[in-house]
Amino acid sequence: MxxxxxxxxxxxxxxxxxxxxxxxxxxxxxxxxxxxxxxxxxxxxxxxxxxxxxxxxxxxxxxxxxxxxxxxxxxxxxxxxxxxxxxxxxxxxxxxxxxxxxxxxxxxxxxxxxxxxxxxxxxxxxxxxxxxxxxxxxxxxxxxxxxxxxxxxxxxxxxxxxxxxxxxxxxxxxxxxxxxxxxxxxxxxxxxGWGRFRLTARGVSAHAGGNLFDGRSAILEIARHIVEIEALNETETAATFNVGTVNGGTRANVVPDFAAIDVDMRANDMETAERHIAAMLARTAKGKDITLEVEGGLNRPPxxxxxxxxxxxxxxxxxxxxxxxxxxxxxxxxxxxxxxxxxxxxxxxxxxxxxxxxxxxxxxxxxxxxxxxxxxxxxxxxxxxxxxxxxxx
Ligand SMILES: [Zn+2]
Structure with a gap:
């Protein structure tokens, strides 16, 4: 009693x-x-x-x-x-x-x-x-x-x-x-739980009219990652993702050699959080002659x-x-x-x-x-x- x-x-x-x-x-x-x-x-x-x-x-x-x-x-x-x-x-x-x-x-x-x-x-x-x-x-x-x-x-x-x-x-x-x-x-x-990431792409700048095909667009690279990351929301039930900022480029007539995004992740449990952190940190560049850097991780555990x-x-x-x-x-x-x-x-x-x-x-x-x-x-x-x-x- x-x-x-x-x-x-x-x-x-x-x-x-x-x-x-x-x-x-x-x-x-x-x-x-x-x-x-x-x-x-x-x-x-x-x-x-x-x-x-x-x-x-x-x-x-x-x-x-x-x-x-x-x-x-x-x-x-x-x-x-x-x-x-x-x-x-x-x-x-x-x-x-x-x-x-x-x-x-x-x-x-x-x-x-x-x-x-x-x-x-x-x-x-x-x-x-x-x-x-x-x-x-x-x-x-x-x-x-x-x-x-x-x-x-x-x-x-x-x-x-x-x-x-x-x-x-x-x-x-x-x-x-x-x-x-x-x-x-x-x-x-x-x-x-709350995780944050920054993805930074670096490509090769070029003249959009003169030598477009010598350039390597960092914005295109980052855009591919944005679409993939946001699409995780369609299949994952224990975590959510938000690309909250996007930066890059200088002028419309310049192939951009820089672009970056900030991503917010929320996860219900540690297993889910760790799985997505590993996947995020393992992202690599999709385009030729582009480098992709991924920083970040879990700020607060679930x-x-x-x-x-x-x-x-x-x-x-x-x-x-x-x-x-x-x-x-x-x-x-x-x-x-x-x-x-x-x-x-x-x-x-x-x-x-x-x-x-x-x-x-x-x-x-x-x-x-x-x-x-x-x-x-x-x-x-x-x-x-x-x-x-x-x-x-
Ligand atoms: Zn408070």
């Missing part, structure tokens, strides 16, 4: 949604585009200040190579045992500094609009705030809690990946408060719906019912840092942020009514011993 859930878990209606919304908006007002590590530091300063005087270990990792910094907050009071629960979010956004001036935060009914609020300041704030409140109240959780914030997710987690993998490897389970896209309460239990993921998801649904929350699940083509954790075989649950819409779009917003339910869910997942047992036992 599993222990029943603790009957003193605070219900969503006991959370002060107005104060939480104010905290979220405060984070949104720190503009944090991925290419401004200096601005990302200011938000991290603000976060660290909010933990002043609390029994939390703070580790700050400065930004490097033009990428934003990272922050690790760790709470391990006496009595909290075993591997930590890891909450992992990003604080960088796709919005340039100055966007707020043009599109300030505004309410419209249940919606709160703001650049980066949905992806994913709201979720990262709620995860961080859950830890802050637990530590401030002196609650001893069943296991230690780690909150990790990175500043380069939107540009591929280039400098943070190693830290993400180190923390995930040490964690009991990983919670990712990326936005929830569908009906309120929809969690993410799988994401596709986040597969493993048994460990399902167990964590089901325990969360059951906990949700205790709190009066209707939860559901979905899969996404877009990636997150959860992909790295899931590839290590860890139980990962994603989409724990607020519901809303418009990631990377002008209509980006969250639903105010989903703030308190998510806050209650985080609090319960981190403090309920029975939940921990169900999720991992």
């Amino acid at each position: 599993l222990a029943p859930f603790e009957n003193n878990l605070p219900k969503p209606e006991t959370f002060d949604a107005e104060a939480l919304a104010a905290g979220i908006i405060r984070w949104v007002e720190f503009e944090t585009p991925s290419d401004r590590p200096d601005l990302i530091e200011l938000l991290l300063d603000h976060v660290v200040e909010s933990f002043a005087g609390l029994p939390i270990t703070v580790e700050r990792i400065p930004g490097r190579n033009g990428c934003g910094g990272q922050l690790v907050l760790h709470y391990a009071p006496a009595g909290a045992v075993g591997a930590p629960a890891l909450l992992m979010g990003h604080i960088d956004t796709v919005w340039d500094a100055g966007t707020l001036e043009k599109r300030p935060v505004r309410y419209e009914g249940d919606r709160i609009y703001g650049p980066g609020i949905f992806d994913m300041k709201a979720g990262s704030f709620l995860a961080t705030e859950a830890l802050r409140r637990i530590a401030a109240a002196g609650i001893v959780p069943p296991r230690p809690i780690t909150v990790y914030l990175n500043g380069d997710e939107e540009i591929g987690s280039i400098t943070s990946r190693a830290k993400i993998e180190e923390l995930a490897a040490a964690a009991a389970f990983v919670l990712v408060p990326e936005p929830s896209f569908e009906a309120p309460g929809t969690l993410i239990t799988a994401r596709k 986040f597969q719906r493993s048994g460990a993921v399902v167990k964590l998801y089901e325990a969360t649904c059951e906990l949700g019912r205790e709190l009066g929350l209707e939860l559901g699940e979905t899969t996404r083509g877009g990636v997150s840092d959860g992909n790295f954790a899931a590839a290590l075989g860890k139980p990962v649950l994603d989409g724990l942020g607020c519901n809303g819409a418009g990631a990377h779009a002008l209509h980006e917003h969250i639903l105010f009514s989903t703030i308190a339910p998510r806050a209650a869910l985080f609090h319960a997942m981190l403090t309920s011993a029975a939940f921990n047992e169900r999720a991992l036992g």
Whole structure:
């Protein structure tokens, strides 16, 4: 018999949604585009200040190579045992500094609009705030809690990946408060893997009128590959391909000696991803006297719906019912840092942020009514011993 859930878990209606919304908006007002590590530091300063005087270990990792910094907050009071629960979010956004001036935060009914609020300041704030409140109240959780914030997710987690993998490897389970896209309460239990490639063809230039047949067209070469790569979408069911950019040539009367494309690949599972990566890297020039160079590979491994993921998801649904929350699940083509954790075989649950819409779009917003339910869910997942047992036992 599993222990029943603790009957003193605070219900969503006991959370002060107005104060939480104010905290979220405060984070949104720190503009944090991925290419401004200096601005990302200011938000991290603000976060660290909010933990002043609390029994939390703070580790700050400065930004490097033009990428934003990272922050690790760790709470391990006496009595909290075993591997930590890891909450992992990003604080960088796709919005340039100055966007707020043009599109300030505004309410419209249940919606709160703001650049980066949905992806994913709201979720990262709620995860961080859950830890802050637990530590401030002196609650001893069943296991230690780690909150990790990175500043380069939107540009591929280039400098943070190693830290993400180190923390995930040490964690009991990983919670990712990326936005929830569908009906309120929809969690993410799988994401596709993401690969990127650049194909560059080099041929021989010539005069289109004078000596056309001495030329070797790099554009023709690249066009053949475009058609083949796009055609994979007709037969492959576990992966998709998009030729997203094409560059080449100089003038209409010059046989082009250069052309290049960028290709995006999404794959449902590792076997499919590896098969297509090998095929892509093995591409060779089709035309005479042409060279073809292929670079790229997997940026994020697939986040597969493993048994460990399902167990964590089901325990969360059951906990949700205790709190009066209707939860559901979905899969996404877009990636997150959860992909790295899931590839290590860890139980990962994603989409724990607020519901809303418009990631990377002008209509980006969250639903105010989903703030308190998510806050209650985080609090319960981190403090309920029975939940921990169900999720991992
Ligand atoms: Zn995101």
